[in-house]
Amino acid sequence: MSNSTRAFVGMQNKYDRVVLLVDMDCFFCQVEEKQQPEYQGKPLAVVQYNPWRGGGIIAVNYAARAKGVTRHMRGDEAKELCHDIILCKVPNIREKADTSKYRDAGKEVANVLQRFTQLLERASVDEAYLDITETVNQRVERLQTGSFALKPQELVNCHAVGYENIGEYVNKITNRFANPYVDDERYVLAYDPNDLPAVRQSDLRLLIGACIAGEVRAAVKAETGYECSAGIAHNKILAKLAAGMNKPNKQTILPLSQIPPLFDQLPVGKIKGMGGKFGETVCESLGIKFLGQVLKYTEQDLQRKLDEKSGTWLHNIARGIDLEAVTPRFYSKSIGCCKKFPGRNNITGLKTLQHWLGELSSEINDRLEKDFIENNRKAKQMVVQYVQDIDGQEVASSRSMPLNQCDQETLAKHALELIKTNTKTFLRAGSEAALNNAIKFLGISVGKFETASSAQNSLQTMFANQAAKKRRISVEECVEKPVVEQKAKQTEEGKMKSFFANYLQANKEENVKEKLKVVEKSAEVVANSEAEESKITKLAGEKSKLNATTSSPKKSIFEAYKRKLIDASVAEESSDDKAAPTLTPPEFKESFFAKYLQQQKEVKKDVQQSNKTSESNDSTEMHDLAAELDEIESSNNNPQQEVEALPPPEQPSTSKRKFEQAKANEAATTSNFTSTYAEYAQPELRADLISFVKCDECGAQIPDDVKALQTHRDHHFAQQLNRQLRAEQREDAQRSRLNATNTSAASPTTKPVHAKKAKKASGATPTTTSAAKPVNSITKFLAPKQPLEPPPSCSNATMELCAECKTYVKSVDMPEHLDFHMAKKLQRELNQLEVRTIITSTNKKATPPPANTKLNSTLNSSSANHSITKFFTQIN
DNA sequence: CTTGGCTGCTTCC
DNA sequence: TGGAAGCAG
Numbered sequence: 001m002s003n004s005t006r007a008f009v010g011m012q013n014k015y016d017r018v019v020l021l022v023d024m025d026c027f028f029c030q031v032e033e034k035q036q037p038e039y040q041g042k043p044l045a046v047v048q049y050n051p052w053r054g055g056g057i058i059a060v061n062y063a064a065r066a067k068g069v070t071r072h073m074r075g076d077e078a079k080e081l082c083h084d085i086i087l088c089k090v091p092n093i094r095e096k097a098d099t100s101k102y103r104d105a106g107k108e109v110a111n112v113l114q115r116f117t118q119l120l121e122r123a124s125v126d127e128a129y130l131d132i133t134e135t136v137n138q139r140v141e142r143l144q145t146g147s148f149a150l151k152p153q154e155l156v157n158c159h160a161v162g163y164e165n166i167g168e169y170v171n172k173i174t175n176r177f178a179n180p181y182v183d184d185e186r187y188v189l190a191y192d193p194n195d196l197p198a199v200r201q202s203d204l205r206l207l208i209g210a211c212i213a214g215e216v217r218a219a220v221k222a223e224t225g226y227e228c229s230a231g232i233a234h235n236k237i238l239a240k241l242a243a244g245m246n247k248p249n250k251q252t253i254l255p256l257s258q259i260p261p262l263f264d265q266l267p268v269g270k271i272k273g274m275g276g277k278f279g280e281t282v283c284e285s286l287g288i289k290f291l292g293q294v295l296k297y298t299e300q301d302l303q304r305k306l307d308e309k310s311g312t313w314l315h316n317i318a319r320g321i322d323l324e325a326v327t328p329r330f331y332s333k334s335i336g337c338c339k340k341f342p343g344r345n346n347i348t349g350l351k352t353l354q355h356w357l358g359e360l361s362s363e364i365n366d367r368l369e370k371d372f373i374e375n376n377r378k379a380k381q382m383v384v385q386y387v388q389d390i391d392g393q394e395v396a397s398s399r400s401m402p403l404n405q406c407d408q409e410t411l412a413k414h415a416l417e418l419i420k421t422n423t424k425t426f427l428r429a430g431s432e433a434a435l436n437n438a439i440k441f442l443g444i445s446v447g448k449f450e451t452a453s454s455a456q457n458s459l460q461t462m463f464a465n466q467a468a469k470k471r472r473i474s475v476e477e478c479v480e481k482p483v484v485e486q487k488a489k490q491t492e493e494g495k496m497k498s499f500f501a502n503y504l505q506a507n508k509e510e511n512v513k514e515k516l517k518v519v520e521k522s523a524e525v526v527a528n529s530e531a532e533e534s535k536i537t538k539l540a541g542e543k544s545k546l547n548a549t550t551s552s553p554k555k556s557i558f559e560a561y562k563r564k565l566i567d568a569s570v571a572e573e574s575s576d577d578k579a580a581p582t583l584t585p586p587e588f589k590e591s592f593f594a595k596y597l598q599q600q601k602e603v604k605k606d607v608q609q610s611n612k613t614s615e616s617n618d619s620t621e622m623h624d625l626a627a628e629l630d631e632i633e634s635s636n637n638n639p640q641q642e643v644e645a646l647p648p649p650e651q652p653s654t655s656k657r658k659f660e661q662a663k664a665n666e667a668a669t670t671s672n673f674t675s676t677y678a679e680y681a682q683p684e685l686r687a688d689l690i691s692f693v694k695c696d697e698c699g700a701q702i703p704d705d706v707k708a709l710q711t712h713r714d715h716h717f718a719q720q721l722n723r724q725l726r727a728e729q730r731e732d733a734q735r736s737r738l739n740a741t742n743t744s745a746a747s748p749t750t751k752p753v754h755a756k757k758a759k760k761a762s763g764a765t766p767t768t769t770s771a772a773k774p775v776n777s778i779t780k781f782l783a784p785k786q787p788l789e790p791p792p793s794c795s796n797a798t799m800e801l802c803a804e805c806k807t808y809v810k811s812v813d814m815p816e817h818l819d820f821h822m823a824k825k826l827q828r829e830l831n832q833l834e835v836r837t838i839i840t841s842t843n844k845k846a847t848p849p850p851a852n853t854k855l856n857s858t859l860n861s862s863s864a865n866h867s868i869t870k871f872f873t874q875i876n
Numbered sequence: 877c878t879t880g881g882c883t884g885c886t887t888c889c
Numbered sequence: 890t891g892g893a894a895g896c897a898g
Contacts, residue, residue: 006887048882056881058898071898072880097883124885124898276896336884343877383892398892445884888894 007325014234014321015198015256018209020130021231021239022113022216024106025248027126028059030226031105032088043067044086047075048097054079055089062248094359096339100367102126105226107374110330112220116212119326129236130216131326136208140201143208150207154214157250161242162258166210169253173203186257202256206232213251235322240272259320264292271317282306282314294318331375336445337363338385346389346438350427353439354416360444361411368406368446379403379446384415387441388423394440397422403446415444 009017024030028046033039043064047055054075067082075087090097106125114120119131142148160169176182180200191199209232217228230251231243242254254262268291269279283289285305286297294302295318303311316322337360347353368379385398399418403410419439420426428434 052877052879056879058882074879099883126898273896278895332885334885338883340882341877342881345877385892396893400891443883883898884896885898886894886896889892 007327008323009325011321011323012194014323015195015202017131017133017234017326018136018205018212019233019235019239019326020132020209020213020216021123021236021243022109022128022130022213022220022228023230023240023243023247024109024126024226024228026059026061026065027106027226028090028102029061029088031102033061034105034225035101036088039086039088042086043069043082043084044088045069045075045078046088046090049089049092053077054087057087058090094362096337096359096363098363099125105224108224109220109226109228112223113216114330115219116216119328121326121329122332129239129326132209132212135212136205139208139212140205150211154211155207156214158210158214158253159246159250160210160253160255160258161245161262162255166253169203169255170207173207176200176203183257190260199256202234206234206253206255210251210253217249217251234320236324236326237272237317237322238320241266241270244270256320260292263318263320264290266291268294278310291318331371331377331449333449334383334445334447335364335367335371335379336383336443336447337367338441338443338445340441341439346440347442348435348438350433350435353419353435353442354412356442357412357415357444358408360442361408361415364411364444364446365406365408372452375449376452377449378452379406379448380450381446381448382411382414383443383445383447384418385441385443385445386419386439388437388439390437395437396441398443403448406446411444411446 029044032044032046041063043066044061045057045064046059047057049055052074054077057069057071057073057075057078060069060071060078064078064082064085067085069078069081069085078085078087090099091101092098103125106122109126110120110122110128113128113130117130117132117135119133121129121131123129139148143150155166155170158166160166163169163172183200184196187196187199213230213232217230220226220228227249229243229247229249231239231241231245231254232251233239233242233254234256238254238259242252245252245254267289268283269275271279271291273279274282282294286294286302288294288296294314297305297315299312299315301311302315305311306314339356339360341347341356347356372378380403381400382403383398383400385396387394387396389395399422401414401418403414423437425436428436
C-alpha cells in the first residue's frame with residue numbers, strides 16, 4: 001500500500017485526465033498568521049532559528065515579497081528591505097528546528113483535499129496532486145442531463161494560460177458548442193486523429209476541473225483558513241507548472257492549445273525535475289534554453305544525448321505529455337530528521353554523539369507515534385546517515401538495519417551501533433570517549449512501513465503514548481513541557497472540531513434531503529425530479545449559507561422553497577448580497593442560524609408525520625441528533641462563515657475562535673497590500689463529490705472511505721471512553737469492531753447485523769439515486785427519435801437526429817451537441833429566475849469589499865462579461 | 877563555525 | 890538491497 005512505486009497511465013489517456021495541483025501560498029507564513037492573527041496582512045517571514053544575522057529565511061509572505069524579501073536571505077537583510085517585517089522563528093525543540101506545526105497544518109489541509117478524490121498524492125507538506133478525472137467525468141455527464149451546471153462564481157480568481165481572462169476562455173468553449181468543428185482543421189494538423197475526441201473535450205473538461213478546483217480551494221479556506229493556488233491541467237507536470245503562474249490565491253488552467261506557445265518561451269528549468277543538474281545537462285547537451293526547443297530533436301536524438309529513459313520522458317514532456325499517474329499517498333514513505341554540526345560544532349565525543357542521537361531519535365519517535373495513530377503502520381527499517389571528518393575529508397555514509405521496536409532508546413542505541421560498527425576506528429586510541437572521526441552531520445530516518453495489526457486500536461494507543469510522552473519530556477526539559485502538552489491537546493482538539501464540523505455538515509445535508517422529500521411530495525412536480533441531485537448539492541452549501549443567496553442557476557419549486565426559507569431570515573438583506581460574508585450584519589447571522597435550526601426541527605417533524613411507513617427508528621435518531629447538534633452549535637461550533645462576521649463576542653476563547661475573530665478584524669482593516677490582494681468568492685460545497693455512508697450508531701453521514709470511517713469509529717469509541725468504560729470492555733469492543741471491520745470494510749459500526757443496512761444507506765446517497773432518475777429525464781428531454789432522412793451531404797458519417805433542434809448531427813458529436821442545448825436550456829431558466837449572480841452584482845449600490853473589486857473587474861471586462869453571461873445566463 | 881544553508885524527502889544505480 | 894545522489898522548498 002505505501003510502497004507503490006511510480007505508476008503511469010497509458011499513452012491513450014494523455015488528454016483524458018484532469019489533474020489538480022494544490023499549492024499552499026507561503027504556507028509557513030500562513031500558519032504563523034493563523035496562529036498570531038495580529039500578524040495578518042503585515043509583511044512576515046519565517047526564519048529558522050539561527051543567531052547569525054537574524055536567522056535563515058525559509059518562507060516569505062506576499063506582503064514581504066512586495067518589498068523584495070526572498071528566501072535564502074538572512075533575517076537582517078530582510079529587515080533592511082522591510083523595516084517592519086515580522087520575523088517568526090520556527091520553534092526549537094530539542095535544540096533543533098521543529099517543523100511539526102507546519103506538518104500538522106499540512107495534514108489539516110490534506111484532510112480537506114482528500115474529500116474530493118481518492119487519488120490524492122501529497123507531494124510535500126504544502127502541495128498535493130488530485131486526480132479529479134472521475135468527478136469531471138460525472139459532471140460532464142450531468143451537464144448533459146441537466147443535473148449539473150457550471151457556476152460562474154466558481155471561476156473567480158481563475159486564469160487560463162494564453163487568455164486575457166477566464167471569460168475569454170469560457171467564450172471560446174461556448175463558441176465551440178455552437179460550432180463543434182470550428183477548430184478541427186487546427187486539431188487535425190496538430191494532433192493524432194485518435195486523440196481528437198479527447199482534444200475536443202479538453203477545454204470543457206479543464207473548465208469543469210477549474211470549477212472543482214474552486215470548490216477545493218474554497219473548502220480549504222473555509223475549513224482551515226488557509227489560502228492556496230492551484231493548477232489545472234491534464235497531468236502532473238502541467239498542473240504544477242500552471243499552479244505557479246498565478247499566485248497567490250489564484251488558480252490557472254493550462255489549456256492544451258496553449259502548450260506550444262508557452263513552451264517556446266519557457267526556460268527548461270521551470271519544469272519540475274529539471275530545476276537542477278538534469279535540467280542543466282539537458283540545456284548543455286542540446287544547446288537549448290527553452291523547453292520548446294526540445295521539439296527539434298527526435299526521441300532517438302534525446303535518448304542518445306541523455307539516456308533512454310530521460311530521452312523518452314523529455315520527448316513527451318516537450319509535447320505537454322506526462323504519463324505519471326497520481327499515486328494515492330497521504331503519508332510519506334519515510335520519516336526522518338537530521339542536523340548539521342559544522343565547524344566547531346563537530347561532534348567529537350561519544351557522550352555528545354549519544355546526546356544527539358537521543359535527540360534525533362526522540363523526534364523520530366514522536367512522529368512515529370503520531371503516524372501510527374493516524375495511519376496504523378509501523379516502520380520496519382531504520383537508516384542512520386552521517387558525515388565524518390576523516391583526515392580532513394568529509395565522508396558521507398548511511399547504514400540501515402531492520403527495525404522491530406521504534407522507541408527512542410532503541411533507535412538511539414541502534415544508530416550508535418551502526419555508526420560504531422561501520423567506522424574503522426571509532427574511538428581515538430587510548431580514549432574511552434573521544435571519537436576518532438569528528439561527526440559533521442547526523443541523520444536518522446525510518447521507513448519501510450508495514451500496516452500494524454489492526455487489533456491495536458489507534459485511540460487507545462494514542463492515550464498510552466501521550467502519557468508516555470509526557471513522562472519523557474518532563475525528564476528532559478521542564479520548560480518545554482507545557483508547550484508540548486498544549487500542542488498535543490490542540491491537535492486533538494482540532495481533530496475533534498473538524499470531525500464535528502463534518503458531522504454537523506453531514507447531518508444538515510441529511511436533514512436537507514428529508515426536507516427535500518417533503519417538499520417534493522407535496523408539490524408533485526415531476527419535472528423537477530431530475531434535478532433532485534443538484535438541489536441537494538446546492539443545499540449542501542447550507543454551511544456556507546450566505547452563498548446560497550448569491551446565485552441559484554436553476555429554478556425549481558425546491559429552489560423557491562429554499563429561497564423562502566432564506567428570505568424569511570434575510571428580510572433586511574438587500575440586493576448587494578454577493579458572496580461577502582464579512583459584510584453581513586452579525587445579528588442577521590445569529591438570528592438566521594437560530595431559525596435554521598428551528599426549521600430543521602420542523603422539517604424533522606414533517607418527516608416524521610409524512611413518513612409513517614418508514615422506520616421510526618431513523619427519525620428518533622434524527623431527533624436525538626438534533627438535540628445533540630443544538631448542543632454542539634450552542635457551544636461554539638458554528639461554521640466559520642457565520643462566525644467570521646461576528647464582532648468579537650464573549651465566547652469561549654478557543655484558538656479557533658481567536659482566529660476567526662482575527663479574520664473579522666482583518667476585514668475591518670485594509671492595508672495597502674490587502675487592497676490589491678484578490679479574495680475569491682466561495683463556491684458552495686457540493687456533496688455530490690463525496691459518497692456517504694450512514695453510521696448506524698449515530699446516523700451521521702460519513703464519507704465513504706476507510707480513513708473517514710476509522711475516524712468516525714474513533715469518535716464513538718472516544719465517547720465510550722468518556723463514559724468511563726472499563727479497560728476490559730474497551731478491548732472487547734475493539735475485538736468486535738475488528739471483526740466487523742473484517743467482514744465489511746464499509747460498515748462503520750460494531751454491529752455486524754447492520755452492515756448490510758449501512759451499505760444500503762450508502763446506496764441511497766445522491767450519487768446512486770441519480771442513476772435511476774436521469775434516465776427518465778433524458779428520455780423526457782429527448783423526444784422520440786424520428787427516422788428522418790439524413791442530409792445527403794453528410795451521408796458518409798453516422799448521423800442522428802437531434803430531437804431538440806430537428807437537425808442531423810454526427811452520432812459521435814451528439815453528446816457535445818446535447819451539451820449545447822443544455823447550456824441554452826439553462827440559460828433560459830436562469831433568465832426566468834433573474835439570478836443575482838456575481839456578474840450582475842456590478843450594479844453595486846453598496847460598497848463592495850475590496851475583495852470583489854478584482855473579481856468584478858475581471859469578469860466584467862467587456863468580453864469576459866459578455867461571454868460568461870452568454871454561457872451561463874443569457875437568453876437564447 | 878559558517879555565511880550558496882539546511883532539511884526532508886524520493887529516486888537512482 | 891543498500892547507499893548515495895538529487896531535488897525542492
